[in-house]
Amino acid sequence: MSRMNMVEALNNGLHLGMRENENVVLLGEDVGLLGGVFRVSAGLQETFGTDRVLDTPLSETGIIASAIGMALYGLRPIAEIQFADFAFPAFDQIINELAKYRYRSGNQLTTPVLVRMPVGGGVGGGLYHSQSPESHFAHTAGLKVVIPSNPYDAKGLLLAALREQDPVIFLEPKKLYRTTSAEVPDGAFTVPIGSARRVREGTDVTLICYGAMVPLAEDVARRAAEEQIQVDVLDLRSLLPLDIETVLASVQKTHRIVIVHEAPRTCGYGAELASLIVEKAFWSLDAPILRVTGFDTPFPYRLEKEYLPTSDRILDALRTTVAA
Amino acid sequence: MSETELIRVLGDDDTSPAPYHPSLDDESLLALYRRMVQTRLFDAEMIRLHRQGRVSIYSSSEGEEALAVAAAMTLSEEDWLFPDYRVSGALFERGVPMEEFLAQLFGTSKDLSKGRQIPTHYGSRQRHIASISSPVGNGIAHAVGFAWAARIKKGPEVVLTFFGDGATSEEGFHTGMNIAGVHKLPVVFVCRNNQYAISVPFNLQTGSDTIAVKAKAYGFDGVRVDGTDALAVHDVVREAVERARKGGGPTLVEGVSYRHGAHSTSDDDTRYRKAAEAEAWRKRDPIDRFGRYLKSRGLWDDARDAALRETLESRIQTAVAEAEAAPPPPLESLFDDVYDDLPWHLREQRQDLTDHLRGLKGRKP
Numbered sequence: 001m002s003r004m005n006m007v008e009a010l011n012n013g014l015h016l017g018m019r020e021n022e023n024v025v026l027l028g029e030d031v032g033l034l035g036g037v038f039r040v041s042a043g044l045q046e047t048f049g050t051d052r053v054l055d056t057p058l059s060e061t062g063i064i065a066s067a068i069g070m071a072l073y074g075l076r077p078i079a080e081i082q083f084a085d086f087a088f089p090a091f092d093q094i095i096n097e098l099a100k101y102r103y104r105s106g107n108q109l110t111t112p113v114l115v116r117m118p119v120g121g122g123v124g125g126g127l128y129h130s131q132s133p134e135s136h137f138a139h140t141a142g143l144k145v146v147i148p149s150n151p152y153d154a155k156g157l158l159l160a161a162l163r164e165q166d167p168v169i170f171l172e173p174k175k176l177y178r179t180t181s182a183e184v185p186d187g188a189f190t191v192p193i194g195s196a197r198r199v200r201e202g203t204d205v206t207l208i209c210y211g212a213m214v215p216l217a218e219d220v221a222r223r224a225a226e227e228q229i230q231v232d233v234l235d236l237r238s239l240l241p242l243d244i245e246t247v248l249a250s251v252q253k254t255h256r257i258v259i260v261h262e263a264p265r266t267c268g269y270g271a272e273l274a275s276l277i278v279e280k281a282f283w284s285l286d287a288p289i290l291r292v293t294g295f296d297t298p299f300p301y302r303l304e305k306e307y308l309p310t311s312d313r314i315l316d317a318l319r320t321t322v323a324a
Numbered sequence: 325m326s327e328t329e330l331i332r333v334l335g336d337d338d339t340s341p342a343p344y345h346p347s348l349d350d351e352s353l354l355a356l357y358r359r360m361v362q363t364r365l366f367d368a369e370m371i372r373l374h375r376q377g378r379v380s381i382y383s384s385s386e387g388e389e390a391l392a393v394a395a396a397m398t399l400s401e402e403d404w405l406f407p408d409y410r411v412s413g414a415l416f417e418r419g420v421p422m423e424e425f426l427a428q429l430f431g432t433s434k435d436l437s438k439g440r441q442i443p444t445h446y447g448s449r450q451r452h453i454a455s456i457s458s459p460v461g462n463g464i465a466h467a468v469g470f471a472w473a474a475r476i477k478k479g480p481e482v483v484l485t486f487f488g489d490g491a492t493s494e495e496g497f498h499t500g501m502n503i504a505g506v507h508k509l510p511v512v513f514v515c516r517n518n519q520y521a522i523s524v525p526f527n528l529q530t531g532s533d534t535i536a537v538k539a540k541a542y543g544f545d546g547v548r549v550d551g552t553d554a555l556a557v558h559d560v561v562r563e564a565v566e567r568a569r570k571g572g573g574p575t576l577v578e579g580v581s582y583r584h585g586a587h588s589t590s591d592d593d594t595r596y597r598k599a600a601e602a603e604a605w606r607k608r609d610p611i612d613r614f615g616r617y618l619k620s621r622g623l624w625d626d627a628r629d630a631a632l633r634e635t636l637e638s639r640i641q642t643a644v645a646e647a648e649a650a651p652p653p654p655l656e657s658l659f660d661d662v663y664d665d666l667p668w669h670l671r672e673q674r675q676d677l678t679d680h681l682r683g684l685k686g687r688k689p
Contacts, residue, residue: 025476051476057506062465062499069469072454073477089495097462105447105455106437107661141662165664194667241667 004184007177009151010040013158014078016188018048021076024162027054028063028080028116037082038118038177060090064115068097071111076162081117084171085128091136098167099142113167114158119147120212120262121294121308122175126301132211132263132294137169138240138272145240146193147171149214151182153237156191164193173212180215196243198250202230205256205321208247208273210236213260213309220314229322239269247273248281255286256321260309265293287324290317327537327546330580333555338616340555347559350623356397356554357618358632360389360611363413365636366422367585369644370429370443374589378648379429381443383410387584388516390554390610392486393417395514395577398562399484406454406467406485409444410516410583414486418451422640426647438661439653461487461494464513468500471509471574482568483511484561490521492535501576505542508573512564513539515576516551518583523596539576551579552610555617581610655681 004012018024026041032055035042045053056063060081067077081087087094094115101111121130137145144166148154154172161168199214200221209217214235221231232250236242251257257277259270274289292309300307333340340346346353367384374382385392388410396405396414407414415425424436428446431439436448437455447455454470457463467485474481491497492515504511515535519526532538539546549560557579564575582605586593593602618624659666659674666674 054472057499057502059495059499059502061495062503065462065465065496065499066469066472066503069466069471070473070476072466073470073473073479073481075473075476092459092462092495093465096459097457097466101455102663103661104437104440104445104457105449106435106440108436108449109447109455110664144663241669244668 001183002186003181004151005178005181006148006151006154006172007038007040009155009184010158010172011042012184012186013155014041014044015047017159017162018044018052020188021162023074024076024078025052025054025070026078026080027056027067029056029058029082031055031080036080038174040116040172041080060086061093064090064093064098064113067113067115068093068101068111071113072109076112076114078114078116078162081115083129084117084119084133085131087117087133094137094143095140099140102166103142110165111167112165114161114164114170115167116170116172118174118177119171120173120175121299121304122212124301124304127299130299130304132261134171134239135263135267135269138269142167143240144168144193144238145171146238147173147211148237149173149176149211149235150180152184153191153197155184156189157193157237159188160190160193163190168193171211175212176215191237194238194241194243196237196246197235198246199233199235200231202232202254204230204254205258205318206232206234206250206254207258207260207314207318208234208236209260210239211262213262216309216311217260217314220311220318223311223315224318227319229318231318242273242276244276244280247277251277251281252284255284256324257285257289258292258314258317258321259289260292260314262294262308264296265291266296268293287321290321292317327540327548328534330548330550331556331560332550332553333559334550334553334613334617338613339620340617346555347562353618354623356394356558357614357624359393359397359413359417360554360614361632362416362636363389363393364611365633366640367412369640371585371589373644379443381589382429383444383588384585385410385412387605387609388518388551388579388581389413390557390614391514391516391551391579391581394554394558395484395486395561395579398558398565399482402452402480403482403484403565404452404454404467404470406463406470406483407456408460408463408486408488408491409456409458410488411486412444415446415453418453420446420448420451420453422643423647426643427650430647430650431652432647432650433653434647434650435653438657460491461496463487463496464491465496465500465503467511468504468509471504471511472507475507475509480569481510482565484514484565485511486514486516488521489515489517489519489526489529489535490524491515492538493529501539501542504574505544508544508571510568510571511574512561512568513574513576514561515578516581517578518581520583520587520597522587522591523593535578536576544574544576546576546578548578548580551581552608552613554610554614
């Protein structure tokens with residue numbers, strides 16, 4: 001065990017993954033000599049050489065397309081997109097190529113690429129360094145989508161994703177990169193993809209969240225407890241596939257749901273979640289499902305704090321739900 | 325050799341200039357010709373099948389058979405092909421039986437890709453052919469990634485990718501060429517410059533005089549070859565493949581040709597080009613030209629040509645009948661291969677569909 005922040009845990013996971021399988025290569029902008037703009041890949045090129053840690057030209061399309069070609073050859077590429085906001089130029093490659101290759105080739109040719117990208121706000125990044133595009137990916141058949149909320153899960157999900165036979169979109173909440181540390185095993189371990197984590201046990205209302213919203217939700221749950229509202233906090237960890245059983249079990253216990261995410265509300269991940277809960281557990285609900293999310297505006301710069309879900313907004317939603 | 329000079333082997337009368345010694349032996353020359361004729365007849369049959377409503381869409385390579393076949397025949401077994409949707413001759417040259425390609429065109433249960441792609445979008449791991457995608461240019465960058473992996477693993481593979489002139493405006497072309505140039509990767513880019521991207525003519529596609537010249541900016545050679553001259557195409561691509569195999573890096577080959585047919589069976593080319601232009605190009609038909617060359621060498625004659633065409637027509641008819649008779653893929657296969665495993669939500673959707681089709685009411689909430 002060592003105390004690691006999320007950057008260190010990811011870095012440690014990358015070292016282990018590359019040591020474990022010589023077909024694993026890492027490619028992206030600035031990932032080599034510099035070790036990534038967030039230093040997640042620090043030291044990897046020194047350890048594994050320039051044939052396995054590849055600084056690419058400045059082209060997200062090129063990064064993903066190259067990774068697809070490499071995967072077709074039999075490598076296990078980890079492609080880093082410097083910010084999730086910059087995944088959009090590579091959307092064609094991710095949505096039309098990466099996600100569909102297995103299906104469209106009739107299972108003859110597969111592209112198990114792990115695509116890492118920092119997501120979310122809270123770091124003063126403005127329009128183009130703060131977005132949360134998880135719904136676009138979760139809406140795409142053929143991709144798996146995961147998002148850790150702590151150093152332990154970050155490493156465990158990373159190592160699990162490296163063993164997947166399908167492309168995985170690995171979203172790293174950049175706000176959490178260095179904010180908290182935790183005890184993380186030094187050796188290899190996995191956190192299974194498709195399993196949510198109960199962060200806090202409660203009986204009055206279920207708060208479903210993921211990524212950078214998880215530590216915030218824990219704070220809110222503590223405040224709510226002072227008002228005698230016991231919150232069941234779920235960290236989804238995997239958005240696709242979703243751990244529906246854990247979600248439904250909590251609904252059947254609390255009968256009240258609040259969903260929190262940074263991304264805009266309309267057609268956000270919360271909409272799918274609410275819809276599933278209504279389809280599968282309507283008669284267990286005692287109150288309308290509420291969402292606390294980013295607004296349906298572009299991500300702002302100066303008013304970032306007001307844009308993102310706050311402890312107060314979430315607490316209000318919890319109170320409303322419990323009172324309904 | 326410059327990026328603007330047009331490399332030719334066949335002279336204006338379609339006999340090769342005296343000093344030329346073909347790089348192929350007589351048997352290979354005839355095999356190349358037969359393959360081009362097979363491609364021509366096969367494509368023509370697919371257009372007929374489309375008109376009869378039996379194939380939903382088809383993109384014919386008529387006029388470009390020399391490029392597809394002569395380029396593909398330079399590859400070795402270990403090499404990989406990243407094709408686009410207008411190179412049926414290259415697929416045949418890689419050993420794809422017509423029955424197998426037809427299974428894809430009809431989307432039957434015998435289709436390697438399980439009926440999941442529109443006609444011509446073939447792919448085969450066994451034959452080292454990447455799965456063709458509709459967005460043009462995307463496969464170019466995959467070919468480069470594959471070649472990059474071959475370089476990393478010190479593999480013997482050379483990668484050849486086909487695309488049209490329109491694809492050179494797409495990002496896949498730019499980023500692929502750029503990466504290939506940076507790392508001097510073992511890839512050969514073959515652009516079928518057939519003068520049109522659906523309806524848009526070459527002069528509205530690029531401000532460059534040629535496609536070949538674009539290679540210069542990426543740090544490697546571009547070569548412009550007469551795409552209606554099978555011998556020239558073969559020699560130029562063979563040299564590029566050999567260079568790639570020896571670690572000499574990529575080459576961009578621009579094959580100057582003409583798309584005799586419409587873009588696809590859904591297109592009407594009379595709306596954007598003049599009949600006279602097409603007629604002029606027909607005088608440089610690659611099969612007629614190569615046929616005249618073979619005859620001038622005493623390797624071919626009209627009687628053999630007629631016999632070849634008759635045999636091929638009959639083989640095509642048999643293959644079509646056999647392929648068309650196969651049933652469609654089973655319904656459950658709709659949900660297979662989205663992932664390696666079947667996640668709960670797909671299992672549930674599959675159950676919903678089968679229940680619905682069996683007349684059962686929907687799931688109880």
